[in-house]
Amino acid sequence: MIKTENLTKEYNGNNAVDGLNLEIAEGITFGFLGLNGAGKTTTVRMLATILDPTSGKASVYGHDIVKDRVEIRKIIGVVTEESGVTQPDWTPLEYLEFFGAIHGMADSLIKERTKELLQMLDLYERRYDPMKTFSGGMMRRAEIARVLLHNPKVLFLDEPTREFDIPGKRYIWNLLQNLKHEQDVTIFLSSHDIREIEVLCDRVCIIHKGKIVFSGDADKLKRGKGTSDELEEHVIKLLKGEIVE
């Protein structure tokens, strides 16, 4: 499980994340919503051990995000919000081989998983191509392949379907749903897309200026909103901090 206690990150006197308290159970998909600059990415980066908090505490599966970084890194997979892959000159094979190796996976396992994932994500035919020749969606799929390679227990996904068209989004949604159901993976999903949250998430948290303005089950968020438009309007008000629940 993931737990935060008064988690705070300060930049130049401003709190990007301000006393965040979360408790995310194992095996659920947790939707994390917020406008640009609300503190979503900062939260993901802190939980993924990339960034140190200014104050407060957080743990992932009982491991402290500051003291037990390496332990946390063994069980997580992180897709950052940036577009593209980190090494566009590499081929998907090289990319997955590199990250599999630094995860300590055996060569044979890397090969097996790489083939499996590239086929599953429809990249196998392009396995020898430098990834800079890929479309945005293909690069995103390569990133997803990278994080799935070592069968993580927790996935931190920062806007994972941003570059996808509608069929592509649906494909990834199905994949994430399968992961949750079949492998009991906990998914921390940061997104702008209300539809994505609606389809995938069991629990939702909405933050505004680093503070939680809504936290609860997805059903609670949907309750009383008969149509998608009504839900969207309500979520927008929450995102803007106009209402707090």
Place this chain on the structure above:
Amino acid sequence: MGNFSQLLKKSLKLYMCTKWSYLLIIPLLGVFGFVFLLGQVWTELTLSFVYLLAPVFLIIVPATLIPAEKNSRFTDVTLTYPISDRDYFFSRYLLSVIMGLFYLAITLPFTALYFAFVGMPLAGMFLKYFIASILIILFISGLGTMIASVCGSRQTVSLAISLIFVFGYILVSLFYGFPESKGKVVIAAFMRLSPIVSISDYMGFPDYMAFIPFIAICCVDRSISLVVPIVSILLFPLVGFLVFAYLKEKKKVIAVMLAALSIVTPVLATGAIDTNYKVVVGECRGMGVPFGDIHAGVFIDSDTASGLSDEEKGVILEHRRKRGGKIYSAQVAEDGTINGVLLVNLVNSEDLSNKSNIEEVEITIKSQDDRLRFDGAAEQSYICKPKTAGFTDCNYTWIEIPVKIKIDVPKLEIAGRYRVDILVPDNRSLSSKPIIELTVWYYLTDNFKHYSVAAFIPTLLVVSMPLLLRKRRYKKLYG
């Protein structure tokens, strides 16, 4: 430790096998090929090549690894894998060191062969080269990695790389130097590490200095040298910063190569300036003379003078007296000696048009400068017979004094103006005050051209080869 070694091993494999950086071997081989082909013709130039080029590559290679890897995103992503931050940055450091050593390993056999080839004291030179290279690699890789890991952002990294170039070159200068200079040349070499000076050198040396406006630039003197280091230190980070800030990340490789190019060319030009330049006495004139009668004399190389008739010499002097004609020069030898002929026009108190026999006169030349000597003495007397050949004005004669001048100044400080008194008999005088000024400047045209070509072609190859190879790879893949 397992993940750490995997990270290092895989990074290295990817860099050695799939990245473009290995293509730096091409210019390295190209330049050393150039060295071997021309080593015997231009020994000094070749030596400076070895001294300058290998360190440059050793600086560039680790420095190019850093921007390729140390973008914050790759670091961020890699740091979500089970490896500690310390191990990650240490692996990057080791990677830079290993790549640096790889290039050092390539240069060493060439260097050893070369030193043997030119008969240099192998043990000392080789050891110095080897130790200095390793120190440079360790220092630069460490500095780059440290700065990059602390700063993270792309722009800051580029700034760091620029600083690495500058500090790296200081280190190279301190460790290397040039054998003949006992370190004195080194500082000046660093001072000239600037595109500005390279450009001005290039522009400033038309044949025989016929282009008067450039003469001030041609005289590379100490005042320029003082400005250049300041400009260099400010310019390199600025250029690096701008290049990286305005180019997209995917063009990073080109940006890095541009940065590399910006350092290779001036460094090579520096080599040209500092090691194989010709120093000439380009002009010889009277001091403080009234307008219209400015040139009291011409200083011509003895070889050139021997091929000229009296008539031609007279015409040259006549032209110079009227501020026209071609400027002649005499080359200053390595030991500071100049063998030349001083042509000085004298004004006579009588009309010599009907006089066939002009009596010999004793001319005394006296150096005003402690550093300049005539045949070993500060003062020399010469018996000369005045001539009128080539002159149209019958109140003038001219004399020809073969002089051997020795300027006792280190090579890089030789440029400047040296004043010489000319004492003439009472019944004749110079056209103006009896002081002439010998201007010594660096004359670089030939060498600079060779260096530029030598630097340009391999650099062009480096820039173009990754693109060409990638294209081939795509073609192969897509049939």
